[in-house]
Every structure is written in structure tokens, then in C-alpha cells.
Amino acid sequence: MSKRNAILIAAAAVLFAALFLLPSFAARASAAAFTLLGAVFLLAKTFSTRSGDKNLSASGAREATNGEGSPNEIFALGKLFEATMTGMREGLLVVDQEMRVVASNPAAHRLFNLSGGQLNSQRLTQLTRNPAMYSAFLDALQGKERSGVKVETHGPERLIFDLHVVPLNSSNGRSANRPGGTEPAAPQGALGVFIDVTRIERLERVRQEFLSNISHELRTPLTSILAFVETLETSALEDQESAKHFLTIIRKNAVRMNTLISDIIELSAIESGNVKVRAEQVALSPLVTEVISFLAAQAEARPVTVVNEVTADIVVFADARRLEQMLTNLIDNAIKFNREGGKVTVKFERSSRDQIMIEDTGEGIPAQYLDRLFERFYRVDRARSREVGGTGLGLAIVKHLARAHGGEASVTSEVGKGSTFIIELPRND
Secondary structure, eight states: OOHHHHHHHHHHHHHHHHGGGOSSHHHHHHHHHHHHHHHHHHHHHHHHHHHHHHHHHHHHHHHHHHTOSOHHHHIIIIIHHHHHHHHOSSEEEEEETTSBEEEEOHHHHHHTTOSSOOOTTOBHHHHOOOHHHHHHHHHHHTTOOEEEEEEEEESSSEEEEEEEEEEEOOTTSBOSSOTTOOSBOOOSEEEEEEEEOHHHHHHHHHHHHHHHHHHHHHHHHHHHHHHHHHHIIIIITSOHHHHHHHHHHHHHHHHHHHHHHHHHHHHHHHHTTOSOOOOEEEEHHHHHHHHHHHTHHHHHHTTOEEEEOOOTTOEEEEOHHHHHHHHHHHHHHHHHTSOTTOEEEEEEEESSEEEEEEEEOSOOOOGGGGGGTTSTTOOSSHHHHHHTTOOSOHHHHHHHHHHHTTOEEEEEEETTTEEEEEEEEEOOO
16 A cells, blocks of 8 residues: 555544534535445555556567556566666576577677677578577577577677577467467577676686695605605615715705795785785885895895895885895896896886886896796796795786885897886876
């Protein structure tokens, strides 16, 4: 019952009670007659509204087609349906028994690379040659529901969809050819919903690659440790010099495993947003000097010269601890992958952003590898990376820490001349 009807009923009740306060019988009779007529009218109107509501689902489509429906019904059946179809992120495609498209939405147009084109009245074979898609709709027209069908498109961008197709039966569920018959009706069409799972598939592929890489990275040092322990157990304990050499190798591999696990934990914390960046004014030159002193032993072992060209007046806006971590990873890499007798230079430039540049005189990196260089476990030269003790996670950590500051990490390189890694940080003038 609507609010308006409730108010009218309450008013009628008050009026009926007031009848007994009228002085004469004639007045009370006249007022009662008018009240009774109003109540009958209200009950008839209420019953009519309820009946209309009950019959809306059965007759709404027919009335909307004939133009006899009320404005509310037309909105519910037409405008609301159109808005829902248009706003759906999932592609929706309806075909008839002849595999012709009878309804579609804008998301389906994007799926078939038709920016402003029409899908309706086209056969499914005109739109795609994908056998999995065609087979799913064909099964639905035979009364079989299909789900989990993987569909890939190879347009400007490779997209992956999970297709779910259901048969569309007549309203009474009986054969249209035999109105009085009892046999089930053949589907009049099929409805397919395309759910974009491109990002999910990409994340799953990254997860599988990560698990594969981490298993390989842990297996290598573990195999070496087990082999040398077995050698020590069998015969090498009597030979003190060999035993000491084997223990050194075991220790080196154990340190490598510990470093790898620490980097995995650190990267996981950064990617999950658990690492908080507390940016403040940081004097850059003393921080670079401190990192160079920390890595002095590695530089002398190569030998590689590390030079700090950042002037004493340079101040950047960053988390000092995280900036030190980024500088340590990049300068350490520049030392490890440099030529013997090479040079590493740390510079600073200020433009729209603050740029910290670490230049080396190494072999350089071919252009085809630069886009993937900051990915987890990605290495240009895997054998050399393991030889110098790299985990394959240092650059990924640098990239995520730079982005946590609102900046970015990038690289330029020229084969035979060296590479320049750049940390970009927002200015805080």
C-alpha cells in the first residue's frame, strides 16, 4: 500500500469517528454515505494496483510492445534494461537458432574490435573463426549449457575471456510447433557472457614463473651444499685443506640462500604495501659516500673505482633508509657487472623530478632486454649473475621502492660502453 493510500484510510477513520459528534441523525447519515463511497473507491483502486503489479511480469513485454504500458512499466522493461546492458563490463551476445546475433552490448563490440559497428543480424561465423566460441553457442542451441570456455582475441591487444553460454527456451517450455504437446521445446536462441580474465591470467602466469624461478634459485645452492657435505662425510675430513675449501663453498651458498630469502621477504612486503615510506629532507652526498664505503671491499676485489659526483648542497625528499637500500643495490650491481679496472659514477640532475644516476663502464645491455630488466628473477646473463652472487630481485626491489616514493626507476644502456640506472624522485620545493 502506498503512503498516499495509508493517509486516505487514516483520514476516513477519523471522519467516521467524528460522525458520532454530529447533532442530528440526518447529518450523520449523509456524512456516513459520503465516507462509505470514498472507502469503496479507495479499496477498488488498491485492488486494481495490486492486480496490475502481479500481472506486470507476465504482460509487461506485450504492453510495452503495444505502447499500452504505464511510464513506470516502460522504464522498468526498457530504459533500465538498456542501461544495464550498456553499463556491463562483460560482453553479452544473444544469437537465434540460425546463429544470427539478435542482441549485444558495447562491451561485446569492443571484444570483436567494432568501435562503432553493429553486431546485430550478423552470423557468428562472420564475427569470429574461433572454434571454441562457435562450439559453445552450438551446444547451447542444442540445449546444453557451457561454462569455462577459454576464448582468446588477437587484435591490438591480446585478451582472454571466460565464456559462459546458456540456451534460451520459450516462456512455456514447450514446443512452439505443438501448442498442446508435452515434449520439451528446442531452444529459441543462446545467450553468451564474456568475462574478461586477462589480468587474472597474467597474474597467474607471473605466479607460476615466480614459483618456477624461486624453486630453481633455491635448488642450485642446496644441491651444492648437499654435494659438499656428502663429500666431507665420506673422505675429505682427514684432508684439512680440502675440508676448509669445501666449508667455504658451503658457507658461500648458505649466504646466497639467506640473501635470496631476505630479498623475497622484502619484495613481498613492498608489493603488498606493508612498507611505509617516510619521506623527509635527506642530504644526498653523505648518503652516497656512506654506501660507497660499505661496498669498498667489493670494489677493491674487482677492482672498480667508485666516484661520488653529487655536490654537498643537494637535498632530496625521500625515506633515507629506503633510498640507501636503492643506492646499495644499484651501486653493488654496477660494481659486479663492470669491467676489471672499470668505473662507477654517481651523479645528480634536477629537472621536473630529482634524478639520481648510477653510471658504469661495463659491457652494456642489448636494447631488447631493457624492458624486462626490472622484472623479478630476470637476468641477461644468468651464469654470470649467479657467479657474482646476484639473486635476481635487486632491481625489482629498486623499482617498487621508487614507485612507493611516487617516482620511477629506469635504465639506458649502450653495448660496449656501459649502462646508466636512474632513480627519479618527486621534487619538494
